[in-house]
Amino acid sequence: MQSHFLTWIGKTLDSRYEIKSILANGGMGAVLLASDNHLHKEVVIKVPFLRNSNHFEELIQRFKREIHVLSILEHPNIVPIMDAGFFDEYPFLVxxxxxDGTLRSKMEKARLQSNAYSLENFLHWLPQISSALDFIHSNNWFHRDVKPENILFDSNYNPYLTDFGVSKNLSFDHENLSRSVFGSFIGSPQYMAPEQHLGETITGKSDQFALAVIIYECISGKLPFSGINPVSIFLEITKQSVIPLKKHVEKIPLTISDAVMRALSLNPDQRFESCGDLCSIIIEELKLLDFHHDNNEYFHFHPIKVPHAPEVVDSQMVLEIQAFCLKLIASKTLTKNLYKDLRVSLAKFRKDEHLIAKMILDILDFYTMSGLIEPTNIVEIISEIKKIIPFLTITAEAGPSPS
Incomplete structure (x- = not known):
């Protein structure tokens, strides 16, 4: 699919937009750089992946949704739509x-240079992005995918909110799920509020939660919920096992730390009434700091550490997990006894801080709500286990696979 859009380079869409290059490829579509031959300026062309897709209708609906949102929500800090059309049977958005890059690229640049992401930078983008979010919320829209990659900057450091493909309007959109029909998360798990993970009603406070995650990450260099897969992230968020921001950065003003932690509350009612309220507290406190002195007086940057599964997997642990899967297939239900038995058998591996053992137990906690229920979706559970141990010789339908 990506190679298909390579054939667009050099072609002109609607006798106007000459494709120059591919800026990005994602799971849902491609972003192309083009030259507008009418206005004589560079523009972005956004195109969804459609061919050979089993999820054509959902992709089209997402794309139509983004066009609709951008056409009605005009704000100085929302990337504006310029045009839309069709080319080679693909819809496209201009x-x-x-x-000048994304907030993520600026955070990564600071990390690679072992520098701080300056607290002063918040003065230049946080009020504007908070305003954009409050604006869409006042129109009964919710973004649902607020993250550093979706905050862009122009050459004058003006910030823009982008990517409304999974936004939601409660006035006419009755979808109430955290996942799409083809199983991918609507949103980015590390930035999703608890209610979004659970498929419950979302509000502007769900986007506020995501904004607080970004602020936390900018200040500390760490994600507050840094699980290694969506399951472990979900458990961290719902158990509220987040380290207070001030413990990462001792010299950050307590007022800022407390405000961010409040916006990360499990209960939406305990968060601020608006993103602007959260922003105001942070900005007012930052204005009291003297940025003419060394920024590190207030801030120490910690590189983000992403845990990885070990290359060598303990053979005894694999045998324990395979035996569990066979019992699971035979019982057709993840019973409380099976759940308890595997926790006991993997305890010695978890005590040694074996990452895979923790991941497997996180999956069981996710599907059983920490042992409270007995799920019957065995195929899905074993599929998740095999994502962690791909060479496991188990199929949910037929037991052990042929060697």
């Missing part, structure tokens, strides 16, 4: 080209 957006202003915001040319």
């Amino acid at each position: 957006l202003r080209y915001i040319n």
